[in-house]
Amino acid sequence: MTTQTATQRRARNRADHRERLANCPTQRVIAVLADKWVALVFKELADGPRRSAELARAIAGASQKMLTQTLRGLERDGLVARTVEPAVPVRVGYRLTELGRSLLPVLAGITGWADRHAADIDLSRRRYDAGLSAPTPAT
Known part of the structure; x- marks a missing residue:
């Protein structure tokens, strides 16, 4: 068995702690909900689907980039569904999934x-x- 310095033990303890957090379901969900724009997106989608432009107007404090990143993250997590209507210009809409509504x-x-x-x-x-x-x- 090799001896560790205090610095090495602290580094190992930090790594172990980060791994436990990464595997904790509660921490993972809280991390999603803690995103600055998530609650506002949920508030806007609670009454039904909204087009991308409507969301952008309703959540005026978010840049287009941040809103897009937030929506993509929620889509990745299965909380929001994205629909694309072929039109000129293309219409993109979002709605809460059943998981999101829960x-x-x-x-x-x-x-x-x-x-x-x-x-x-x-x-x-x-x-x-x-x-x-x-x-x-x-x-």
């Missing part, structure tokens, strides 16, 4: 929690930044 209650729960507790978090941040101990937020 995430809507989860996102609604997160939205509800955020609506109830955002002010608590803001207060805690202000108190922390002012050097005061943060109060326990109301439930």
Whole structure:
């Protein structure tokens, strides 16, 4: 058995931790949902299919490149389906798949929690930044 330095052990521990995270289903899903534009895409597609141009107008803060990357990632994950209508110009549309629609209650729960507790978090941040101990937020 070879001896490892502390630096080598820390590097091995970091690599092991990254591997565990990569194999953890919860972490993988949270990584998808944590993307800046995913929640907005889901919000726009919750009521039904939308054309690419409609999504771009509705999510005006996202560049075309970021919106395209987000939609491709969601399509790759099976959460969004892309359709192409042969026309001049070509019409591209997106809709939530059944798997994607199954995430809507989860996102609604997160939205509800955020609506109830955002002010608590803001207060805690202000108190922390002012050097005061943060109060326990109301439930």
